[in-house]
Amino acid sequence: MNKTDLGTNIADFVMQNKEKYYRLAYQYVQNRDDALDVVHDAINKAFSNMNSLKNPEYIRTWFYRIVVNTALDLLRKRKKLIVIDDEILSNLDTGMVDKYENVDLNTAINALPEQYRSVLILRYFEDLKLDDIAEILNEKVSTVKTRLYKALQILRIDMIEEVNK
Amino acid sequence: MDDKLMEMKKEYDNIPIPEELDFVVRQAIKQGMNQQMKNKKNHKKLPKKLTAGVAAAALFFVVGVNTSEPFAASVKDVPVIGSLAKVVSFREFKEEDKTYKADIKVPALQGLENTEFEASLNKKYMVEAQAQFEAFKEDMKYVESVGGGHIGVEGGYEVKTDNDQILAIERYEISTSNGYSARQFDTIDKKNELLISLPSLFKDENYIYNISNNIIDQMIANYKKDSSNYYWVAGIVEKPEEVSFVKIDRNQSFYINNEGKLVICFDKYEVAPGAMGALEFIIPTEVIKDDLESNTYFK
DSSP: OOHHHHHHHHHHHHHHHHHHHHHHHHHHHOSHHHHHHHHHHHHHHHHHTGGGOOOGGGHHHHHHHHHHHHHHHHHHHHTOOOOOOHHHHHHHHHTGGGGGTTOOHHHHHHTSOHHHHHHHIIIIISOOOHHHHHHHHTOOHHHHHHHHHHHHHHHHHHHHHHHHO | OHHHHHHHHHHHHTOOOOTHHHHHHHHHHHHHHHHHHTTTTOOOOSOHHHHHHHHHHHHHHHSOTTTSHHHHHHGGGSOOOSTTOEEEEEEEEEEEOSSEEEEEEEEEEEOOSOHHHHHHHHHHHHHHHHHHHHHHHHHHHHHHHTTOOOEEEEEEEEEEEESSSEEEEEEEEEETTTOOEEEEEEEEETTTTEEEOTGGGBSSTHHHHHHHHHHHHHHHHHHHHOTTSOOSBBTTBSSGGGOOBSSOOTTOOEEEOTTSOEEEEEOTTTSSOGGGOSEEEEEOHHHHTTTBSOSSSOO
């Protein structure tokens, strides 16, 4: 496939799936303007890095990866991204949950550390297979599984708290 | 738990889609396709037919100061003849509607001795502005055809440097609706009345590497200072496919500032995420001094 065809492929794909990727971006950045910015940046990156798309069949996971990375770039820039190591995270499991009372479910997801949030969004909201998620996040399938389990664990505690209130 | 997940999924699926999305996506695709056509390296946003003509007109004046030894040597002795040169607002393209706004100011040079040179530059600025305005009108037509929406463009100029020797003008175009922006720079030698091109300042192509390496060092230093200073450069991005800056183009945008330093310019999205905006790097003269054709402009 030559470059022009690939470009047309990307354009068609992006046009068809723009709403999906906008929602994904929005889930990360939580506001309309930034989400539009992420979509715009991601398309720009897709075109300038189209050589990295080895096989057009992978365009879906390839573009997911670009959108996720672009959204994270923006969050990094906005400094909303808080890096949390495993130790603090285990604290989150137990003591720090009531921090989230009175907040909606999406906020609970956004409070998750980035690595857990991505697997959760991609698995349950985008209905992607674990294999695909591993490909998008450039991680092993087993890592994705662990993170997903952990994410659910954290959220469950979170939500029981909300139910009990 | 499953109920909660379902509820979250519902909330996710109900994230409203803004009406601008379609336009933003189309614009980004258009940019991507254009960039692809023009071969990744050429970042100039001007239509091809127009650049060719303008380049031909400007070429005549660019060949010059540094190509001939005696000419370069005599530069210092030339009395200040170009210092009357100044930049004025020539005209303005305007469109004002509830949802469509365009405001493009066109600069013009005045007071250069070489009126032919002056006219060629002024013509270039005019053609650029006209092209921006035409593109805006096209977008407006498109937006209208899909049921309307907000678009806006602002064009203008800024005098970056004005001293005895150098007049540097930036022209910019900013979309007020999708954040797209582009800039063009001209650095004019007022004494000799010529347009300085980046390659003309140097003996050979070595400057490309020395300047690029310095910029990469600056990017990494900025990033280390504050990780919100993020650039798509090796050493910062984790994945090789995200690297978009390796070296500058031989005709990279630049100007010479009031301190006599070379400033290398990048458009928004060119080397960093959009949030970083358009970028400028001041190159220490130390870095380029061995490559320079003459010391006329730099301190």
